[in-house]
Amino acid sequence: MLKNGFFIAALALVCLLAFQSPAGAASAFESQLLRTKFLESELALAQKTRFYLVFDLEKSEVHLKARGQTFRTWPILKFQQLGAPLPVEVLALQKTNLSADTFRVKIKPPDPNKSEEENEAERQREIKERMAKKAAADAKKEADDKKRTQTVPNFDALELPDMPSDFIMYFPKNVQVHITEAPAPKKDFKGKVSAWAKRTKEAYELYKKKSSIPPDQTLVNISLEEMDAKNLYWSIGESISVIFWAPLD
């Protein structure tokens, strides 16, 4: 009897700890103050002619906005935060770990000393080489990606599928946002086991990272659908401003 009681009490304690809210309850006044601060930050951005991003962590969505209106919304599939709390204020993107210039096609004007045919032949050879490189890189991807590259006509273009779906955005106040594409759900047993093992490893790595991160740094990991992540990269440009929103508990 005593053993059972102890077991139930221990289970209740574990449940309580597992499901408890991480932060202490905030006052209604603080919550209201935070909401006002967020809206004032958004107002400052909405008064400009540029697009901005709102990471709405309450609804698990990223909004691309201008003039206070949402033009695109991408659902957040997974969220993780390590380190200091996120500041609710305007943060201008400082840089990403991947420069868009690395994906851009560099146009080579025709050589005036060569004939038109020679120039065209050279151009076609370069396009072929580029397409071959692209096809080799894409061969590792899924079947639909392969299909897409087969139908790409020969012209110089930087398009949405060429964008990265795994990149880091650096903001002031030591805030880093790592965007990744969410892995497709596995249906077979082997895939499920491997996904579970990957998640366990990831949790362990996060746990290790958690203790090593400086107290003034904030690391955020966000997973989106592959095309949503690419769309986000397309939209951020060189110095987009962002605001994070989540209510106090």
Added chain:
Amino acid sequence: MNFPMRKVALVLAGVAGFSLILGGAGFFAWRWTLRDITEPRVAVPKNTDKKLTEATIAAKTKAVEDKIKSLAPRGLHIVIDTAMNRLWLKEDDKVIREAVVSCGSGAILPNPKGKDWVFDTPHGEYQIQVKKKKPMWVKPDWAFVEEGLPIPPKNSEDRYEAGVMGDYAMGIGNGFYLHGTMYTRMLGRNVTHGCVRIGDEDLKSLYASVPIGTKVYLY
């Protein structure tokens, strides 16, 4: 021989129970480890204005919300998604017309005399500044460099080319236009030098619908 059913059942129940306990413990340990990682945490704001009360701050919040709402695009406006190569003509929230367009290729052309040209369609809020019928393309320097030709003087006849911009063009500033195209096969792809190419029918309708001053949102 008597099959020990009872023993087998007991062993199976034991294994199932043990797995359940182990799995449950693993689940709770997982939750415990990640409990403050998967929930967003934001910095608690500091109140610098001691006169603020819950009532005044609620009123302030409402005022800011109303102000943001008042900035949203109203009336006739154009929205262009440069990644999807789509254009929407909208009246408030209602879509009046949707069109497949072509936006900037993002390619880089080295400039022998200065900063390289990057053929991106700009992002942000713009407005229709000028409308032209039967527009003449005044070729900029990059058009000559790209073709490997010498750059002619500013007012040279070589710079003028008719027909390439279609029947209509609407300028949004900085040399960027919404205009027609001879390459309708390429609509839906990122192939332009930064302008937005539109098919004949859509261009005609758009030109007739939008006055100068119409806002254009490009992202």
